[in-house]
Structures are given as structure tokens and as C-alpha cells.
Amino acid sequence: MHVRNAATLSEAVLGEPHEVLLRLLSLALLLGFGWLFRNSLRKNRRLTADLTRALDEASLARQRSDGVLAAIGDGVSIQGTDFRILYQNAAHRELVQGDFVGRFCYQAYDHQEQVCNNCPVARTFADGGIHRLEKRLEGKEGLSHIEILSSPLRNAAGEIVAGIEVVRDISLSKAATEEATLRSRFLQRLIDTIPNPLFYKDSAGRYQGCNQAFLDLHGLTREAVVGRQVEDLAPPELAAHYRQQDDALFASGGIQSYEEQVCCGDGQVRDFVFSKATYGPEKGPPAGLVGVMVDLTARKQTEREIRQLNLELQRQAAELAASNRELEAFGYSLSHDLRNPLSRVSLAAEILEERAFSQLDETGQYCLVRIREGCDSMTMLSDALLRLSRLTLSELKREEVDLAAVARRIFKGLTQEETGRQSRFIAPANLIVEGDPQMLGVLLENLIGNAWKYTRDEELARIELGRREREDGPVYFLCDNGTGFDMAQAGDLFQPFRRLHSQEQYPGAGIGLATVKRVVERHGGQVWAESAPGNGSCFFFSLLPPAG
Structure with a gap:
């Protein structure tokens, strides 16, 4: 104890009794307050530590929630019941291009003075449900599409205290959807231009689509076909056949073709050929099938008529x-x-x-x-x-015949019979054909004899045998410079006993050219003539080419 304090205490104890008592009480009171202050200071330190720990935990939780919201990738904001923005994550700030905490959402986003029409957050505040809205935004990078989802934030009593708004950029998915829609419309228009009925089904046999020709054939709308089974569209006996063919195709894969009847929308039963194939992944079961129908009714009717005509x-x-x-x-x-x-x-x-x-x-x-x-x-x-x-x-016997050699022999015989006539015969060295030697000899006898007869008034009779090439095969000819005839009379030329000149002028039986025609026809060929009065005549004939 300090010396001064000790003296004072001694003096106090040795003083008057009431003074001593008063001093003792003061001392006791002083000691009591000191204890109380010390106790209070200890409690305050504990409270401060607890509060600091709670704040740290709250900060950590806030950081965790901010991290979670940032990791989501979607824009998240919280709005009070007065539509004031209480919170925005980074993605939300990027989507709306700004930090608008503390401002009213309708003023910050849409520059309005009141809540926007169809606001999903307002609808959530009204009924407590989750609502969705698609919206277009025009920003610096152009037009974008967003999807807004709103849900309520409630307190422990279940009261709505705020609204959570999740904003997602759906521009890519929207573009993909629009592209898919455009592609689907294009493909539908494409198959609608196909005149044959076309359809496609899934692996369960449900129609997934068809073209306009298919609808016209059955007299149905697209809504009445898509999603239906074949049993819904066809009579039972035909539907059973169709189902059997579909099952066989799904089991084997590849391409299938068969003929079957179809009951049309107008009640007619027509014949069709079905060509079908499966589609799907390279491995695994097929996802469905596609089929094209070709109407055979007219062709079958024509075939029946042709068979009848042939009979x-x-x-x-x-x-x-x-x-x-x-x-x-x-x-x-x-x-x-x-x-x-x-x-x-x-x-x-x-x-x-x-x-x-x-x-x-x-x-x-x-x-x-x-x-x-x-x-x-x-x-x-x-x-x-x-x-x-x-x-x-007589039987036709085919062998090689040299027409030029036969013709020269015939012409030589005629000149020997009439030695006083001036004549000239022109022919290639050889002219090989395939046919009956006797018949072809008769043909040349009649043609050359005819030319010899009708050139008797010429100073120099000129007769020529030759060959010309055409697309359908060779043609042989025998020409002269004789009397000739009018082509208007050519129709009677090869008829038996039809004569273009009188018997007195040019004697004959009137059957020579008919014989020529018969020989040519027996050889599978044709015969015709070209002439003009005073300009001679040319007779043309073809022969069936050798087999093989």
C-alpha cells in the first residue's frame, strides 16, 4: 500500500465513529461498482465477439449466395413489394446494361411511370404464383429475346415480402426455334409439291406427317392424320395388311416395295405400289419410316385393255x-x-x-x-x-446371198434375149444379204424384168442396184431411167392384177410387183417406190437383219 494511502486509512480508522462508518460505506460502494463494471465489461466483450462472428457468418453466406447466383448464368434480381430493386447479380446487370439497385423496376427498365402491363412480378405479388413472360430488348448489339420468370419471396409467416425475377437470354434458342420452324415449313412445302402421296411415321406406327397429295387421296385434314395409327384411317382388312408390312420393315430395315389396294376418300378402291424405307440413327433401332405411293390404277387398266386387245x-x-x-x-x-x-x-x-x-x-x-x-x-x-x-x-431358208451376182446373171440373160438394145447395168462388186436364195432370185427377176420392160424406149437403158444406210438399217434399191409413173397411183402398185399401163403398151400378168412385196414381207421387210412420169423409177426394199 502506498504510504500516503496508509496514513489516510489509519487516520480514518482512528477518527470519529460516524466518519469511520461513512468512509467504510463509501469504500464498500466503490468496491461494488468496480466489480459491476468489471463484470459488465466481460459481458460486452462476449457480445461483441458473438456479433462479430454472426456478421462474419452473414457476410460469408452473402458471398456464397452471390457466388451461387453468379454461377447460375441467368440474370437474378430481387424487387420489393413496391417494385423497388433490392438486388441484382452480375448477369442481370449485364442483361439490362446497368446497376439499378434502389430504383423502381418500371422506371429503370422500361422508362415507365407505373408498373408495366403483363408484368410477371406484379402477377406474382397478386396471386403468389410463378409466372413467365417473353420480351424483346433493343440494345447496343441489336435485338435480343429474353425470358422472365418471377416467383415470390416469403418471410417466416408466409407473407410475400419481395419478388425474385430470373431473366434468361433466349436469343440463340429463339433463333434456333425460328430456323427449325422455317426448315420445317420449307420441307413441308417441298413434299407438298411432290405429286405422289407421301407419309412418314414414328417407330410406333403413328403418322408424324404427310404431303398434300396424301391428304387429297384420303379426303382428310392434316390434323386428322398426324398422331393417328393406320387402323384409324383404313378399313380393318387393309389396315391389317399395312401393319404387317410396317412390322416387317421395322424388323428387317432397308427398303421395301409392294403393291396394295387403297380405299380413297371418295370411296374408290385403287391400286398402288408402296415404296418405303426406315430412318434413324446409324446404330440402334429405326426411329420411323417414310413411304411414297404410286397410283397403278390407270396402268393396270391399260394393261388389262392391252391384254384384251392382244387376245x-x-x-x-x-x-x-x-x-x-x-x-x-x-x-x-x-x-x-x-x-x-x-x-x-x-x-x-x-x-x-x-x-x-x-x-x-x-x-x-x-x-x-x-x-x-x-x-x-x-x-x-x-x-x-x-x-x-x-x-x-414354201419354207423360208436363210443363207448368205450375193444380190449383185444374182442381178448380173439375170441382166445378162435379158440382154442375150434382146441383143439389139443398148443398155448398162450398175451394181457394186458384191451385195451380201441373208435370205432365201430362191425367193430373192424371184424378187430380182421381177424388179429387173420390170425395169427392162419400161426402159425399152430409151436409147440407153440404165438400171442400177445398190444399198443405202439409214438409222433403222440398210435399204436396197433398184432404179431405172424408164417411163416412170405418177405417185398418186403408187397405192395400187403392189396389188395383184393392178396395172398402171395398158396391156397393149406393156404386156404382163400384172402380178410381178405383188410377188416382190410377198417376198419382202416374208423376209420381215418393207417395199416402196418413188417415181415421176418420164423420170424413171426407184424401188426400195429392206430385209430383216440376221439374228444376233
Whole structure:
């Protein structure tokens, strides 16, 4: 104890009693206040530590919540019930291009003086629900689309004390959606331009889409088709066939094609060919199938008509062949049977002429001459008919024939019979064809004989045999510089007994060119002529080319 304090204490104790008591009480009071102050100071230190710890924890929680909100990537803001902005995370500030804490949202975002129409936060305050709104924003970088989601923030009593607004930039997804919509419209328009009905289904067999031709065929709307099964659109018996084919395609994959009937919207049942294929990922089961339909009804009807026409044509051809055979047999029989009576008449006329011609008067002599001429003409005609019949009835034997060599031999024979005529024959060194040698010889005999006959009045008869090439094959010709004929009469040229000149001018049986036509037709070819009066004639013919 300090010396001064000790003296004072001693003096106090030794003083008057009431003074001593007073001093003791003062001392006790002083000690009590000191204890109380010390106790209070200790409690304050503990409270300060607790408060500091609580503030630190709150700050940490705030930092954690800020970190979570920042990591979300979406803009988040909190607005009081008076629409004053209480909080914005970094993403929100970037989206709305500013820090607007403390300002009213309708003033900060939309420059309005009152709450905006369709405000999702206002609707949340009104009914306590979660609301969504899409909105367009025009900023420095152009037009953008945002999605706003609002939800209530409640206190422990369940009362709404604020609204949480989450803002998301949906520009990319919006653009992707619009692009997908545009692509879908383009593809729909594309398949609608296809005239054949087209459809596609998912793996469960539900129609996912079709083109306009499919709708027109069934008389349905797109809404009545999409999402439906085949059993909803087709009669049971047809639907069962369609389902069976779909199941087989899903099981095997690849491409499928088959014919099936379809009951159309107008009640008609038509024939179609279905061409279908599966689609989906490279590995795993198919996601669905796509099919195209081709209407075969008209083609099948045409095929039925063609078959009927072919049957009718075959019947007519058989009848014609039978008639031709009968006619040819009749012609052969007639020409053959005429020979005996004709020979007897000719012989009798010849004997009468030799023995009694001088005894006949002028009229009798004239009649006898006419009988002899008629017999000769009938004999020539009978021989021609026999040759024509033999050409029709005989078997065609194909082998190589040199037309040039045959023609030169025929021409040489004619010049030897009439040595006084001036003539020239032109032909290639050889002209090889495939055909019946005897028939082709008859053909050339008639053509060259015809040319020889009609060039008799020319100072120099010119006859030429040759060949020309055409797209459909070679054509052979025999031309002369003779009398010629009017092409208006060409239709009768190859008919039997049709003559363009009188018998007196140019004698003949009238069957030579008909024989030419028969030979050419038996060789599968065609024959025609070109001419003009006084300018000669050209006869053209084709022959069926060798097989193989």
C-alpha cells in the first residue's frame, strides 16, 4: 500500500465513529461498482465477439449466395413489394446494361411511370404464383429475346415480402426455334409439291406427317392424320395388311416395295405400289419410316385393255392366217386345176388353126386368134399364180446371198434375149444379204424384168442396184431411167392384177410387183417406190437383219 494511502486509512480508522462508518460505506460502494463494471465489461466483450462472428457468418453466406447466383448464368434480381430493386447479380446487370439497385423496376427498365402491363412480378405479388413472360430488348448489339420468370419471396409467416425475377437470354434458342420452324415449313412445302402421296411415321406406327397429295387421296385434314395409327384411317382388312408390312420393315430395315389396294376418300378402291424405307440413327433401332405411293390404277387398266386387245388381235390374226391359207390354197388349186382344161382348149385351137384355118371366114379366123391369145394369157397368169402360191407356202431358208451376182446373171440373160438394145447395168462388186436364195432370185427377176420392160424406149437403158444406210438399217434399191409413173397411183402398185399401163403398151400378168412385196414381207421387210412420169423409177426394199 502506498504510504500516503496508509496514513489516510489509519487516520480514518482512528477518527470519529460516524466518519469511520461513512468512509467504510463509501469504500464498500466503490468496491461494488468496480466489480459491476468489471463484470459488465466481460459481458460486452462476449457480445461483441458473438456479433462479430454472426456478421462474419452473414457476410460469408452473402458471398456464397452471390457466388451461387453468379454461377447460375441467368440474370437474378430481387424487387420489393413496391417494385423497388433490392438486388441484382452480375448477369442481370449485364442483361439490362446497368446497376439499378434502389430504383423502381418500371422506371429503370422500361422508362415507365407505373408498373408495366403483363408484368410477371406484379402477377406474382397478386396471386403468389410463378409466372413467365417473353420480351424483346433493343440494345447496343441489336435485338435480343429474353425470358422472365418471377416467383415470390416469403418471410417466416408466409407473407410475400419481395419478388425474385430470373431473366434468361433466349436469343440463340429463339433463333434456333425460328430456323427449325422455317426448315420445317420449307420441307413441308417441298413434299407438298411432290405429286405422289407421301407419309412418314414414328417407330410406333403413328403418322408424324404427310404431303398434300396424301391428304387429297384420303379426303382428310392434316390434323386428322398426324398422331393417328393406320387402323384409324383404313378399313380393318387393309389396315391389317399395312401393319404387317410396317412390322416387317421395322424388323428387317432397308427398303421395301409392294403393291396394295387403297380405299380413297371418295370411296374408290385403287391400286398402288408402296415404296418405303426406315430412318434413324446409324446404330440402334429405326426411329420411323417414310413411304411414297404410286397410283397403278390407270396402268393396270391399260394393261388389262392391252391384254384384251392382244387376245382380239391374236384371234383376228388367226382368222386372217386361216383365210390367207384358204385363199392361197384356192389360188393354187385354181391355177393348177385350170391347167388341164386350158391346155385342152389351147390344143384344140392349135389343131383347128393348123387344119381348118383357111376354111374359116374372117370372123372365124379372128375368133380363133383371140382364143389362142386368151389361152396364152391364161397360161401366163396361171403360172404367175402358181409361183406366188409357192412363195407363200414354201419354207423360208436363210443363207448368205450375193444380190449383185444374182442381178448380173439375170441382166445378162435379158440382154442375150434382146441383143439389139443398148443398155448398162450398175451394181457394186458384191451385195451380201441373208435370205432365201430362191425367193430373192424371184424378187430380182421381177424388179429387173420390170425395169427392162419400161426402159425399152430409151436409147440407153440404165438400171442400177445398190444399198443405202439409214438409222433403222440398210435399204436396197433398184432404179431405172424408164417411163416412170405418177405417185398418186403408187397405192395400187403392189396389188395383184393392178396395172398402171395398158396391156397393149406393156404386156404382163400384172402380178410381178405383188410377188416382190410377198417376198419382202416374208423376209420381215418393207417395199416402196418413188417415181415421176418420164423420170424413171426407184424401188426400195429392206430385209430383216440376221439374228444376233
